[in-house]
Amino acid sequence: MSSWQLWLTVIGMGVVTLAARMSFILLPADARVPELLKRSLGYIAAAVLPALVMPDVLFRGEVGVHGFDPLRLIAAMLAGLVAWWTRSIFATLATGLGTLLLLRHILSP
Amino acid sequence: MTSPKAHANIRLESPRSAFLAGFRDQAPGVLGNIPFGLITGATASAAGIDPVLAIAMSIIVFAGAAQLVAIQLISEGAPGAMIVLAALVVNLRMMMYSAAVAPFFSQLNLRWKFLIGYLLTDHGFALMTARFTHDDTNPHKRWYYLGAGSLMWMVWQIALAIGVFIGVQVPASWSLEFLIPLMFIALVAPALKTRAQLAAAFCAAAASVFTASFPLKSGLMIAALLGVVAGLLVEQRTRNEVQP
Numbered sequence: 001m002s003s004w005q006l007w008l009t010v011i012g013m014g015v016v017t018l019a020a021r022m023s024f025i026l027l028p029a030d031a032r033v034p035e036l037l038k039r040s041l042g043y044i045a046a047a048v049l050p051a052l053v054m055p056d057v058l059f060r061g062e063v064g065v066h067g068f069d070p071l072r073l074i075a076a077m078l079a080g081l082v083a084w085w086t087r088s089i090f091a092t093l094a095t096g097l098g099t100l101l102l103l104r105h106i107l108s109p
Numbered sequence: 110m111t112s113p114k115a116h117a118n119i120r121l122e123s124p125r126s127a128f129l130a131g132f133r134d135q136a137p138g139v140l141g142n143i144p145f146g147l148i149t150g151a152t153a154s155a156a157g158i159d160p161v162l163a164i165a166m167s168i169i170v171f172a173g174a175a176q177l178v179a180i181q182l183i184s185e186g187a188p189g190a191m192i193v194l195a196a197l198v199v200n201l202r203m204m205m206y207s208a209a210v211a212p213f214f215s216q217l218n219l220r221w222k223f224l225i226g227y228l229l230t231d232h233g234f235a236l237m238t239a240r241f242t243h244d245d246t247n248p249h250k251r252w253y254y255l256g257a258g259s260l261m262w263m264v265w266q267i268a269l270a271i272g273v274f275i276g277v278q279v280p281a282s283w284s285l286e287f288l289i290p291l292m293f294i295a296l297v298a299p300a301l302k303t304r305a306q307l308a309a310a311f312c313a314a315a316a317s318v319f320t321a322s323f324p325l326k327s328g329l330m331i332a333a334l335l336g337v338v339a340g341l342l343v344e345q346r347t348r349n350e351v352q353p
Contacts, residue, residue, distance in 0.1 A: 001189060006162055009189035013179060014169035016197040022226040024208035029215040033208065039344070040337050041205035046306040047336025048199055049297035050314035051329055052178065055321035056290045072287065079291050083298035090144060092295035093288055100287055 071107070075100035127249035131256025134240070138232040139261050142173075143268045148288050149176050150272020155285040156184035160273045167269045171227065171262065174296065175199045177289050182326075184286070191326045198330055206234035212243045213250050221251060228258030304347060309340030 057076040079096030121127035153163035175196040182192045206229055214225050236257050279285055301307050313336025320328030
């Protein structure tokens, strides 16, 4: 993308993000929100993040290169286990990146 | 360490004391966000994004997960519309936070409401709902929220800027871009507590594999939608079990 397209994209991101944040704050206090919508919102974080991660781990190799890299999958699975057990961001990142770099180092010709 | 509720009985008597209380209560959450900001900045540099653009994006959008997705998509050469759409999907959860904090601020004018919306984060939402009940009449709630939000904002921007300049120094062989999916894995773990949430996560993850090649990031939306439906269905079933 050209420079002005990138800036336009960033401004667009800002607009939609602010819209999501303002949505219910701008509604009048007595507005009725469907119960189903409220309940659905509670599952968005749980659904969106895994849907972002899976294709990224399965179908992407090095930056911009598409293709399956088993080392990324192994590293991501270990990181997932650590995230589940420890709930620690740092431990998750260290496990995932450490595993990937270690496996690459061992297996490099 | 005390929870915000533990000193909820300390009176927020003035805008100043409320602001400082918010500042203080937000500090632990802010510390946890420093590595997130550093990594977001560093991956932006690793992806070859102009430092000025990376910092401007952070100020305009101020939403870490959306920034990470955008960095990844920009480095892949994705079209702008797709990036905006992905940012919206990732930030739809903000609607839930917006609904939760709206009753605290319903009396405020539009300018305040925009400020509150702009500063709304996972942490700000958690802090407000932990500290106040919806019938709390304290007039200084807004200052408490502003104290918490402004600390988060400042520290996030500083961490990100430092990350941008560190990222320039890191060689590509360190695979810093792999930190993006890892960060998402770390972020989703605390959101998976109930069976219904687990169902939402697994269903969305499975669906995303089959929809990955759909155009304009629509696969992400479809997979997320299927995940939400799975969560609702399991929640419904769990309820039926509890009340026969």
